[in-house]
Amino acid sequence: MTLTAFHDTGWVSQSLPQVSAHASPVQKKGRRQTGTPWTRSGCLTCKKRRKGCDKAKPSCNNCLKQGRKCEGYGDLWVEPLGPSAQVFVQADAPKLPRLTAHSPPRSLSPSPSVSPFSYAWNDSQLSPVSLDWSTPSSPQRIIDIEAEETTQNQDENIATEPNAQTTLAVIMQPQGYPNPSHLSGHESHYLQYHVEHGSKLLANLESDDNPLRSLLIPCAMSSPLLMKAVCAVSALHLANRSQECSAQNAAATFYGRTLSGIRTAIAKCSTEFLPDDAMLAVGLMCKYEIVRGSIKQWVVHLHAMQRLITSRGGLGSMNPDAAQFLRGLFVYAYNMARISTRKRIAYSDPTETDIGPPRLDIYIGYTEEILKLCGRIAELPSLQDDGISLHLAIASINDSLLSWTPTSINYIIPNDITPAALSRLQLVAECFREAAFIFLHSTLERMSANSDTPQTALDLDAFSIFTPISPPEKTRYLTEWAPLISTPKSTAIHRCLARVESFPLDDHCEYSALTFPLFISGCESEVFAHRDLIICSLCKLQTNFGIGNVERAKELLRILWARQDANAKDIAAGGTASRKTHWIDILEELQWELILV
Template identity: 50%
Template sequence: MVHLDTAADIPQQSDDVQPPVKKRCRREGAKWTRSGCLTCKRRRKRCDEAKPSCQSCIRLGLSCEGYGSIWAKPLGPAAQVFKQTEAPKRHRSSLSPTLSVSSLPSSLGQAFSTHRCVLSPPSSEQSFVSQSSPLPDRDDPDKVDGYVRDLVPCDQLVVGSPSPSRIISHLSDLDTHYLQYHMERGSKLLANLEIDENPLRSLIIPRALSSPLIMKALCAVSAIHFSNRAHYSWCAENEGANYYIDTMRTLRSTLAKAPGGSFPDDAILTVALLCKYEIVRGSVQQWAVHLDALERLVISRGGFDNLDQETAEFIRGLFVYVNNVARITNRRKIGNSIPSVESLGTRKLDIYIGYTEEILKLCARIADLPLLSSDFVALGLEINTIDTLLRNWTTTETKHTIPKGMTAATISRLHMVADCFRDAAYIYLHSILARITQDIIIIIEPPSPSTRPPWNNLISLPKAAAVQRLLQRIHTCSIDDNCEYSALTFPLFIAGCESETQSDRSLVFQVLTTLEVNFGIRNVQRVKELLGILWRGGKSHWLDVLEELQWDLILA
C-alpha cells in the first residue's frame, strides 16, 4: 500500500522575498454594456452606444445595425447564429435534463458566454436529418430518455447571439430567452394567420407567466422551433427535449391530482402545446397521442361550453384544424366529435382555420369514402354530394368577424390559400377514388376495363385540371414569410403526389423548401422526404408508401 506524504506535496515558503505580482490592467475604452448595438453584440465587443451609429462601427468601417430586438428579422438558412464548435461526443445521461434550471448562471449574458451556439448549415456528417433516411421518431414515451442521450450536450456548444433582457424575475435565463423568442418571432410563425390579438401571445403568454406547467410546454415549443429556424441547432433541440420531459412529468402529476377528473384549463392548454411541439418537431406518431389526449380532456370537462371563452376558441380552432388535416393522411380513425364544438356562434377568423373550415371537413368526408366501398350506390351518392359542395363553395359562405389588425392584403392571402385548399380537395378526391378502385380491381379476378367503376365521371373538375389550377395559383403568387402561406403544406403535398411532370414536381419541391425555411415547421421536411420516395418509386400510391413507412404523417 502506497502512502502519500501530503506535506511533501505542499510548496514550502521561501525566505527570499518574492517579486510583487504584476496586476493585469484593463485597457481603457468604451464601457461594455448589454444594450449595445447588434453589430457589437454579435462581435462581442464593447459599444459606446452612440446614435444613430456607434463610433466603434464607424471607426472600423462596419455597418452598425442599430439597437433593435435580436428577433426583429427572421433567421435565414445561412444566418450565423448556431454552429457546432467541436465534434459531438455521445454521452449517456440520466432522465434529468442535461442543463438544469438550478445550474444556470445568474444572468443571460453569463449564460450565453458559457453556452454559445452558432448557426451554419450542418455538414453531411453532422446533420441529424438525412434526406434518404428520416430521423427515428421519438414517439415511444419510454424511449424519450434514450433520445435525449443521443443529443449533443449543451456544454459542448457555445451561444453567440445577443442576450435578451430578463422579463420576469422568477423565470430562469433560459425560460426568458425562449419566452422572448416566442413573443417576438415564434408566435408569428406558428399560426396560419397573424393578428393583433394572436392567442399564442394574448392567451398563452399570460397563462404561462402564472403557470409553470404551461411555461415548460411553451418553452419546449419555442426551443424546438428555434432549433428548426437555426438550421437544426443541437443545443436548442436538446433544451426543447428537456423542457418536453419536464412538461410530461409535471403534467402526469397534475392530472393525477385533479379532483374527480375535473382537469384544469392549464392541463388542457399544455396538452395542446405538446401536440403543437410534436408537429413542429416533425413527429410521425406522437402528435396523435397528444391529440387524442386533448380530445379526452375536453370531453371530460363536458365540451367547449365549460371552458372559458378565450380558451375554448383557441382549443376549438386548433382541434378542428389538426383533427381534420390528420384524417387526410391517416386511414385509422382520428378523433371524434367534441360536445358543443359548433355552439360557439359567429366566430372571428381563426388563426389556424382561416376560410378553410368547410373544405377541411369535406376532406375528412373524402377520407371516409373507403368505408362505403362495398356499397357502390351509397359511395356514388356521397361522391356526388361532395362534388356539389366543392363546386358551390365560396370563401364568404360562412360569416366571420374580422379580428383587429387584419389588412386587405391579409384577407386576400387567406382567400388565395382557401382556393388552393378547394383545388387540393378535388385532387384528394380523385386520389382516394383511385386507391379504392385499385383495391376493387385486386379483389376481382381477372381484372378488366368493365371492373373499373366510372366514379371519376361524377367529379366536375378533372384531376389534371385541378393540379394545374392549384400550381398556377402557387406560381403566380410570390410565396414569402407571411404566415398565411404556411397552411399550403397540404395543397402542395397532394399536388406533388399526383403531379407527373418534372417541372410541376420541381415547383412543388421549391415552394415546400421555401415554407420550411420561412416557418421552421419540420413536418414540411417529412413531406419532402415522402415525395422523394414516391417519385423514385414509380407507380405506388402515396397511402401505400405511408403504410410501408408506418408513418402517421400530419400536414398541419
C-alpha cells in the same frame, strides 16, 4: 445527496451516498475541501471528470499537469430524437424469478425510464396508467434546467440574464403583459423569441390579437406548466431555423418537463376537470410534434386532446379564448389526421359545442368547411360496399366544394387584419379547395384499383410519368365515380400549382398552410415539370417558417416519385406494367403518421 448536471454537459442526475452527521473523523477526512471549484464553463475533460478547471486557453493547466488530453471548451452534443422515434411505449411488468422456500428476499428496483407518463382514459373518467418514456433510438442529452438556474449566481459567465429579462420587459409591458422578472434565464430567452418570432411564424394568420401571444403569454406567466410548454415549442422552432444545439437540447428538456407536469395534473384531477392551462399545454405538445416533424408521436397528443375535451363535455366549460384557440388547433390537426392516420385514431369531433360566434382562426382561416370535407373524403372507403350511399356521398362532397366560398361562414374578423392578409387567406383556401378535388379523385382511384383488374396497357409520354390507355374494361372509377366530380384531377392540379406559382411564398405566415395542397398535387401530378415547382415551394416553406412536417412531406414525395420512375423504366424496357404506386400505400408500408398541417 444528488449531483445534478448543468446545461453544457452530458451528465445526468446521479445519486451519491449520504454522509452521516456522526461520521468518524477518518470518513470526513477523505472528502475534498479545497481546490478549484467546478464550473459549467470549464473544459470538457474536467466537466466529464467532475473536477475543477482553471479555464486556461487553449488547454487548461489542470489537464496538462495530470498528463491528460484537454478536449477544449466546445459543447457536448448528441444527435436529437428522430422523427420516427416512439416516445411512449407500454411498459410490461418485469418478470420476476419464481420464488422458492430457499430463495433470498428480493427488493424491487425502480424502472430505469427517463420520465414515466401516459395519456390513457376509459369511457367514463380519466385513468392514468404507468407507461415508460422509452429511451430514444439515438442517445439523448438530458439537461437539468432547474438545477442550472439555481447555480447561475455562482458562474460569472451568466451575467447576461438580467439583460434578457430587461429586453423582454421592454417588449412585453407596452402590450399589457405581466412583468417577466420572475422568469429564469432560459425561460426569458425562449419567451422573448416566441414573442418576437415564433408566434408570428407558427400561425397561419398574423394579427395583434394572435392568441399565441395574447392568450398563451398571460396564462403562462401564472402557470409554470404552460410556460414550459411554450418554451419547448419556442426552443424547438429556434433550433429548426438556426440549427442551434443548445436550443435543441433545451427543447427536449422543456418537453420532458411539460409531459411530467401534465401527468401530475391528470393525477390530481380524478374528480375534477383538467385545468385550462394543462389543456393548453396538451395542445402545445401536439404543436411541438408538428414543428419537430414527428411521424409517430403527434397523433398521441392529438388523441389525448380529443379525449380531454370530451371528458369536459366539450369546449363550453373552458375559458372562451382558450376554447377558441384549442378548437382551431384541433379542427385543423384532426381533419388532416383523418387523411393520413385513418386506422390510428377514433374519430369524433368534440369541438361542436357552442362556444360563441366563430372567429377567423389563426390555423384554419377560411378553410374549415374544406378541411371537414377532406375528412369526409377519407371515410369514403368505408362505403365501398354500399354503392348507393357511396354515390350520394361523392355527389354531396362535389356539390359542397362547388358551392363553397370564403364567406360561406360569417367569421368575426379582428380589427387589425389587413385586406392584403385576408386576400392571402382566400388564395390559400382556394388552393385547399383544389387540393380537396385532387384528394377526392385520388381516394376513388385507390378504391377502384383495390377492387378492379389492374390496368395492363401503359405508354410513355415526353411530358408525363405515365399515360394510362383505356383498358379493355374501364374501371369503376372511370365509369361510375369520376363522372360525379365536376372538376377533373388534372384541372385541379393545374389550378392549384398555378396559384402557388403566382405567390411570392415569402414570410407572410398565411402561406405556411400550403403544405397539404403542394403535397397532394405532387402525389397525383403526372407532369415531370411540376416536381421542381413543388419541391422548390416546399423548401421555401421550410426555410421561411421552420416547421419540420414539411421535410417529412418532401421525403415521402421523393420515395413515391422514385417508385413511379422505376415503374416507368420497367415499362419502357418492355416489362409488364404494375399497379400505380399510391402514396397512402407507402404511408402504410412505412407505418408513417404523416403530419400535413
